[in-house]
Amino acid sequence: MHRYLLKRVLMLIPIIIGVTFIVFFILSLTPGDPAALILGNGATPESIAELREKMGLNDPVIIQYLRYLGNLFTGDLGTSYKTGASVFQEVIVRFPNTFILAVSAMFISVVFSIPLGVFSAVHPYSFADSFAMVFALIGISIPTFWMGLMLIIIFSVNLKWFPSSGFEGIKNLVLPSIALGLYTMATITRTTRSTMLEVIRQDYIRTALAKGVKKRAVIWKHAISNALIPTVTVVGLEFGSLLGGAVVLESVFAWPGIGRLMVNSINSRDTPMVLGCIIILAISFTIVNLAVDILYAYIDPRIKSQYSGNKKFFHLAARKFQSKVHS
Amino acid sequence: MKIKKLNKTLLLGFIIIISFMFTACGSTSSVKSDEVITEGDSSLSTSGDTGKKDICIAISSDIISMDPSAQNDTITIYALDMLYNKLFRYDENLKPIPDLVDTYKQISDLEWEIHIVQNVLFHDGTELTAEDVKFSLDRAKESKVVQHLFFQIDKVDVVDKYTVLITTKVPYSALPDALCHPGSGIVSKAYVENGGDFSNPVGTGPFKFKSRVLGDSLTVERYDNYFKKDSIAKSDSITLKVIPEATSRTIALETGEVDVVTSFETVDYARVTASDTMKVYKKNSIYGQNLCLNVNNKYLSNKLVRQAIQYAIDKDSIIEVAINGLGIPSYTVVPQSTLGYIANPCNYEYNPEKAKELLAQAGYKDGFSITLWTSGDERNRIAQVVQANLAEIGIKVQIELFEWAAFIETTGAGNHEMCIISWNCSPEPDLVFPVLWGTGSIGGSNRSQYSNPELDDLLQEARVELDHEKRILMYQEAQRILMEDSPWIPIYYVDQLVAANSSLQGVELNPKGLFNMEKLHY
Numbered sequence: 001m002h003r004y005l006l007k008r009v010l011m012l013i014p015i016i017i018g019v020t021f022i023v024f025f026i027l028s029l030t031p032g033d034p035a036a037l038i039l040g041n042g043a044t045p046e047s048i049a050e051l052r053e054k055m056g057l058n059d060p061v062i063i064q065y066l067r068y069l070g071n072l073f074t075g076d077l078g079t080s081y082k083t084g085a086s087v088f089q090e091v092i093v094r095f096p097n098t099f100i101l102a103v104s105a106m107f108i109s110v111v112f113s114i115p116l117g118v119f120s121a122v123h124p125y126s127f128a129d130s131f132a133m134v135f136a137l138i139g140i141s142i143p144t145f146w147m148g149l150m151l152i153i154i155f156s157v158n159l160k161w162f163p164s165s166g167f168e169g170i171k172n173l174v175l176p177s178i179a180l181g182l183y184t185m186a187t188i189t190r191t192t193r194s195t196m197l198e199v200i201r202q203d204y205i206r207t208a209l210a211k212g213v214k215k216r217a218v219i220w221k222h223a224i225s226n227a228l229i230p231t232v233t234v235v236g237l238e239f240g241s242l243l244g245g246a247v248v249l250e251s252v253f254a255w256p257g258i259g260r261l262m263v264n265s266i267n268s269r270d271t272p273m274v275l276g277c278i279i280i281l282a283i284s285f286t287i288v289n290l291a292v293d294i295l296y297a298y299i300d301p302r303i304k305s306q307y308s309g310n311k312k313f314f315h316l317a318a319r320k321f322q323s324k325v326h327s
Numbered sequence: 328m329k330i331k332k333l334n335k336t337l338l339l340g341f342i343i344i345i346s347f348m349f350t351a352c353g354s355t356s357s358v359k360s361d362e363v364i365t366e367g368d369s370s371l372s373t374s375g376d377t378g379k380k381d382i383c384i385a386i387s388s389d390i391i392s393m394d395p396s397a398q399n400d401t402i403t404i405y406a407l408d409m410l411y412n413k414l415f416r417y418d419e420n421l422k423p424i425p426d427l428v429d430t431y432k433q434i435s436d437l438e439w440e441i442h443i444v445q446n447v448l449f450h451d452g453t454e455l456t457a458e459d460v461k462f463s464l465d466r467a468k469e470s471k472v473v474q475h476l477f478f479q480i481d482k483v484d485v486v487d488k489y490t491v492l493i494t495t496k497v498p499y500s501a502l503p504d505a506l507c508h509p510g511s512g513i514v515s516k517a518y519v520e521n522g523g524d525f526s527n528p529v530g531t532g533p534f535k536f537k538s539r540v541l542g543d544s545l546t547v548e549r550y551d552n553y554f555k556k557d558s559i560a561k562s563d564s565i566t567l568k569v570i571p572e573a574t575s576r577t578i579a580l581e582t583g584e585v586d587v588v589t590s591f592e593t594v595d596y597a598r599v600t601a602s603d604t605m606k607v608y609k610k611n612s613i614y615g616q617n618l619c620l621n622v623n624n625k626y627l628s629n630k631l632v633r634q635a636i637q638y639a640i641d642k643d644s645i646i647e648v649a650i651n652g653l654g655i656p657s658y659t660v661v662p663q664s665t666l667g668y669i670a671n672p673c674n675y676e677y678n679p680e681k682a683k684e685l686l687a688q689a690g691y692k693d694g695f696s697i698t699l700w701t702s703g704d705e706r707n708r709i710a711q712v713v714q715a716n717l718a719e720i721g722i723k724v725q726i727e728l729f730e731w732a733a734f735i736e737t738t739g740a741g742n743h744e745m746c747i748i749s750w751n752c753s754p755e756p757d758l759v760f761p762v763l764w765g766t767g768s769i770g771g772s773n774r775s776q777y778s779n780p781e782l783d784d785l786l787q788e789a790r791v792e793l794d795h796e797k798r799i800l801m802y803q804e805a806q807r808i809l810m811e812d813s814p815w816i817p818i819y820y821v822d823q824l825v826a827a828n829s830s831l832q833g834v835e836l837n838p839k840g841l842f843n844m845e846k847l848h849y
Contacts, residue, residue: 030732030733031730031732031733031736031737032730032731032732032733032735032736033732033735033736036735036736036739037732037735038399038471038472039399039472039475040399043475043771043772044475044762044767044768044771044772045739045768045769045770045771046771047474047475047771048739048771050471051471051472054471055471082391083391083392083397083398084392084394084397085392085526090541093541093542094541094542097542149574149575152575152578153578156578156582157578157581157582160582163582163584164575164578164579164582164584165568165570165575165578165579165584166543166544166568166570166579166584167543251571251572251575252572252574252575253575254543254568254569254570254571254572254575254579256389256540256541256542256543256569257542260542260571261542264388267730267731267732268732269732
């Protein structure tokens, strides 16, 4: 397992080289000159040319990229074209904001969606199931910015329960988390329902019920662990997308997260800042995926056979899992 | 049994969530109801703000830098104006007035002797001297971001502790205007040279730095030793809070989370003006929208075609469609606040028949097809009305929408046929005419690719002319030439709008936006 973990962590190096290479070249091919944007639309051709020279933008793209990569491996993410500030400092301040938002949105989402998905599967094609599925459809269909604005109108403007923007405290976290959580909730509910439906039609479930095991125990102890694998995969993917994809909602709620920083940086062709954001997102996405893989072993001990290496780790993991199931 | 109970609980929770969503859907209409918006007396309400000492101002984007010479951004100016002083500053009509300057005189065509106010203290308690002025102006001249605004300054010499001598490369009567730019804010030489950081800036302004949360807010607090004793801030602190979404900014004002909204959008105007707790302040701005014609284009190289387009554009309709009627039509290339402004030098008006005649004279009786490049929502709305206007005289316009960075680059290179371009016009004509229509700016900001040696000569003469009245006449002539040749069709200047809590006092605007923020108080 340790070897597996090390392998996954080392995989980060080619991933980072890959994403920075792609992003760097796409940005260099995109029309729009960072020097012209910094100077504003009143800049003279001479001042733009001079600034380009100072910024090193006249060098071949591959040279610029290799220079960037060289600095990156010494831990230097560079300075922002736009603000002149250290990219690392800016990104490291913003990332926790996004992370907190993503975690709380995912928490709301998981807490509601898994029971809802299980409920729908246990009562398939009932009125409640249809209702839940319509709800899931609405959740997926409603644009998050609109949902955000509606929540603001109800809970900030009318009820005055929560602030409409900013991030001074936990109160500020509630509305954006709900707006984001509702979207992912819909996806997770649907996934949980469909996998659960498959599982509860399996022979071993029927056998357990025939032997007189209580329905609740069958569902929540035996069926759920088998049904959760695809759900956990979806949760991992959704969590990853929440980290980088909450841009619109970050704007609506004035949440200073990394998604907004990245989009603003793309608009101003601030290549070092975009790359800084991409690197931290790539690292976090990889870590989330790794966490999901490890979670598989906890949920389903059979998966341990896919891994090679430290058997003790998996033995412990399996025991932990079993003790949780039986407690 | 237990499962049934669980199911019931789940169903109940689910129904609550759904009901929230439907309440949300239903409440959109309530936005239009002023009673709903303005009612309420909870802690988040705007009522009861009297006596509040900490003012919060919503801005649309984050502060770029607190180093004056490291930015050229309209939002960042709000922060810099509170933290720093310059040699000169703009008044409410954008006329340069002394700020740190005590007295000044132009002692020769190229030399300006400036005496600065004595006993001005920086926020760290050190005294501001001529050395700081020289240091700050030299930084601005060398800055990669703002050097193009100060390129006419040749050198700055320290004469004595409170006097500097500024030498310009050519006679330059626009020097006081140039020194109003926030890029020339005076920083402490000792602080910067000793490794002082602009994340904790030290200036002489009416407010001193308190705290900053990147991407979220900047807070400054009153500076009690401010050298202008009659302008000591009336509030304890001011926070600039970043709220990128226009609707969210207005909502934050409604809920009392902020006290002032800058970059207030016209779409919320009627709703906010109808409210008792909020007020909108309005001023003619210098932010104009224009139709730029590339004179190298096959059709647009013909002056008659360009004049025909002048007559074909219905500016009043555009103002209604694009900015809900909150602007004034423009019939000359500069706004009212620019030196030498004349309202309509060539007597253009909306007259499609006249436009058709001119087009026929140019040999295009049946019109032609052409592309119009644009970027952003407001400019896109303008483009659609222009398209309809030109269709009336037989010109078929195809609109092409660009992302802003790509738009700036490609129109700068002159790849377009027509484009809609915005411009924040300086009150000093030398910072406008040569930049937009000078031959030297082709390939950059002269997007019309317009070159007229007669105009270039006139602008050069006006730049070095020291007689104020003669300069005015020269720039009036320049407007006549440009409107006659029509490489650029001015459309409108949008009203500068700032919304504020109606109890807030001291809200002052100049054509650039909110200013004199030290006067804000409840």
